Amino acid sequence: MIFKSNTMNLHFKDALAYLTFKELEKVDFVNHAFSTRLGGVSSGEFNSMNMSFNRGDADENVHENYRRLCAAIGTEYENLTASSQDHHTYVRRVTATHRGIGIYRPKDLESVDGLITNEKGVALVTYFADCTPVLLADTRNHAIGACHAGWRGTVGEIAEITVKKMGEEFGTDPADIKATIGPAISKCCYEVDEPVAKRFISLGLETEKIVFPKGGGKYMIDLLETNRQILLKAGVKDCNITVSDVCTRCNSDLIWSHRATKGKRGGMCAIIEIV
DSSP, rough: OOOOOOOEEEEETTTEEEEEETGGGGGGGGEEEEESSSSOOOOOOSSOOOOOOSSOOOHHHHHHHHHHHHHHOOOHHHEEEEEEEEOOOOOEEEGGTOOOOOTTBOOOOOBBOOOOOBTTTTTTEEEEESSSSEEEEEETTTTEEEEOOOHHHHTTTTTHHHHHHHHHOOOOOOEEEEEEEOOOOHHHHHHHEEHHHHHHHOOOOOOOEEEEEEEETTEEOHHHHHHHHHHHHOOOOOGGGEEEOOOTTTTTSSSSOOOTTTTOOEEEEEEEEEO
């Protein structure tokens, strides 16, 4: 396996591997990580680091995978609080009372594709396997956010909704946010049909940078650039946005890709926490 990235670091803790953003590592009050496929206990099509409970893997395997990842990155398993994703745009503020929900406590809400908090020891967990993770850190008020932007969440502008929610709840000024986008399926690999392409065109962004016609009613879409432009529209400074150069499909030996595996897969997670 050859891993090359200008934006992300690959770390190993024994057999377990995880990714971090170089720029987000510089934010001293934040701990974050993206899981990979390596270092877990799952087997079969979930081999080996599956972080999704709803794919058919045994729950005890997923719990152990979380324990191993938490130990590797230096967070507490008990701090985890998960989203409940279904490609919508609801963003939830969570506190210490929500720890465990979606992991070792039952989900109490559906349709939660974004999480925010300003409390220490509350680790936000979101899930991916080609869709776009967006992580946000308010460097002035010490608040964080994480959201899941598949194509529906992206055209629903969940990244901007998350920024606005942080402003409402914590007084966050978008200019103080450090933002990271990805890893996700990149424009080299993300082909869609015309109805989906029209949804991206309708956003009124710089379409020539996000929608690329192939002919025959097919288009290549840049999910990451779309989310970058949405964050800019929300007031996040360009110099504070880092876009991953790691494509999930191109690196499907390391990280989960729905398209590369034709849906026979586990899932990866993003974790971000105030420390």
